[in-house]
Structures are given as C-alpha cells and as structure tokens.
Amino acid sequence: MRTITLSNNKGGSAKTTTAVSLAAAFAESGLRVLVIDLDPQGSATLWLGGRESTAGLVEFSAGGVRVAELVKTSSTPGVDLIPTSLSLVPSGEKSLNDTGLALVRGLARLPDYWDIVLVDTPPTVGYLSLAPLVASDHVVIPVEAHALALPGTASVVTSIQRAREQVNKRVELLGIVVCRVNATVHAREVLDQLRAAFGSAVLKQTVRETIRLAEAPALRMPITRYAPWSPAAEDYRAVAKELLARMGGTTTIA
DSSP states (O other), rough: OEEEEOOSSSSSSHHHHHHHHHHHHHHHHTOOOEEEETTTTTHHHHHHOOOOOSSSSHHHTTTSHHHHOOOOEOSSEEEEEEEOBBSSSSSOOOOHHHHHHHHHHHHSOOOTSSSSEEEEEESSHHHHHHHHHHHHHHHEEEEEEEETTTHHHHHHHHHHHHHHHTTTTTOOEEEEEEESOOHHHHHHHHHHHHHHHHHGOSSOOOOOOOOHOOOOOOOOHHHHHTTSSHHHHHHHHHHHHHHHHHHHHOOOHH
C-alpha cells in the first residue's frame, strides 16, 4: 500500500480535482484505491457521492470506530472513501496538535488493503496539511499554470524537506502536476519557470484546461467517467501512469 498526499497551500490549484481524477484513473486499471478527505469543506467527499461523517480518522485512531464504519463506498467503481468529518475541526479543550496526532495515528492504523491511498488536504498551512506528511510515502503537488503557483509550490517542498528531516525519513516528493494548462504564452512561461525551479520533479505530462472538469463535480462523477475521451481524462490517465512509473512500478496501467 502506497499513501500519497495531495498538497498545495494555495487555493484553486486543482488539488481536489487531481485527487478525484487520479483515484478514478488508478481504479480503471484494477487498483484498489482509497481517498481520504481531510478538507473540512468536503469537496472530494461530495464529488465522490459521499457526505460529511460524524466520525472519522480521529475517532478511528482511538479505537472507537471500526474500519467498516469508517470507510464508505464511493460513487466511482473501485474507489473507497473516508469522508470529511466534524472532528477534523476540534472544539472545546481538544487542541489542534491533539487532532493532528490523532490523524497520524489513524492513518498508521489503516489496514494494508488498498493499493493506493490518496489524501486530499485543505489549501492552508496547518495541522490538516502537515499531519499526513508524517504518515505518507509520497507527496504530489498539483499546481495551476499561473505565476502565483511558484511560491505555493516552494512552500510545500520546504514542508516535505522538514518532514523528512524531523519525523518521516521515507516521505518524498513524487511529482509536481501542472494543471489547467491552456494554449497561452503565459501558461508556457509558467511551465518553463516551474521546470527551471524544480527540475525533474515536474511531471512531463500536464493537464489541459477544459470546461468538462468544472462540470463533473455537480454530477458526482470523475472526469474519466463524465467525459472519458476528453483531453483532461486522457491527461489524468497519463499522469497516473507516470506517477506509478516513478514509484518503481508498483503496478502498471495498460
């Protein structure tokens, strides 16, 4: 089982879109996939046909919830879901640090059942985005083809480096996925800047902009099901294949 955290501290980076789309692309190839929604906004939960849960990883970490109660079947075949939950935002005496530690323990307690676990995090710097780095094998950074993408990307890379040095030596940057790419000079320049700054960490495959990606969440379908032959669906399948190759051939997508 490989755990991949999707992380970017900037909103509008296509992070949830990438989490849901990759989950579907991996599942298409027969992989068992789990999506964990750690964003209190619950966008990935809603997109995958779920709803906010009263109990989540925090309760699971304490042993009060069984895996069968924690994990839900999503609307996408082959993809399971741990929905966003009320306990992600602590209230009363429970501190942010306590919640972060509970999330780390909860992630560590998950059974080795799925081939790939994708963790969707909120677009902020805090316990919900940092705790998964302690329990993950890899980090994928989705970025939009916009000049403001560079500072946010650098911030996540720094967080990964600190996590490796202090708490989790195995976590590594798996790749930077450039999304919402259109046929403009600006997009090409941003892509060139990202590759100049981060080198081979930037995936060769990019994801093209399309209105289909904006329409898909309302129908609770990933792009690979809503518009299976669209450019974005083809792009995300190619991104999934490239990421698997970077993981050393954990498995393959035909």
